[in-house]
Amino acid sequence: MVGLAYKLRGQWNAAEELFVQVMETRKKKLGADHPSTLTSISNLASTYRNQGRWDAAEELEVQVIETSKTKLGADYPDTLSSMRKLASTYRK
Numbered sequence: 001m002v003g004l005a006y007k008l009r010g011q012w013n014a015a016e017e018l019f020v021q022v023m024e025t026r027k028k029k030l031g032a033d034h035p036s037t038l039t040s041i042s043n044l045a046s047t048y049r050n051q052g053r054w055d056a057a058e059e060l061e062v063q064v065i066e067t068s069k070t071k072l073g074a075d076y077p078d079t080l081s082s083m084r085k086l087a088s089t090y091r092k
Contacts, residue, residue, distance in 0.1 A: 019044040
């Protein structure tokens with residue numbers, strides 16, 4: 001939540017630092033394909049997108065989509081939301 005607050009305030013570096021920490025912790029504790037881990041990766045990708053770091057955002061968004069398709073299914077709402085975020089990155 002603190003990372004999201006930083007993001008809303010435009011404090012991208014502080015948000016990125018927290019999102020990386022949460023992502024790494026969730027990967028270790030929950031696994032790389034856990035929905036909460038995927039949310040953390042998506043939050044980090046969003047931060048990269050807002051910083052104009054398109055390649056880094058794209059890489060993480062593709063990772064989330066592929067894992068979501070396998071774990072949750074191609075038509076699952078979270079998977080579709082991830083696809084929308086990637087399309088937004090491509091559009092920008």
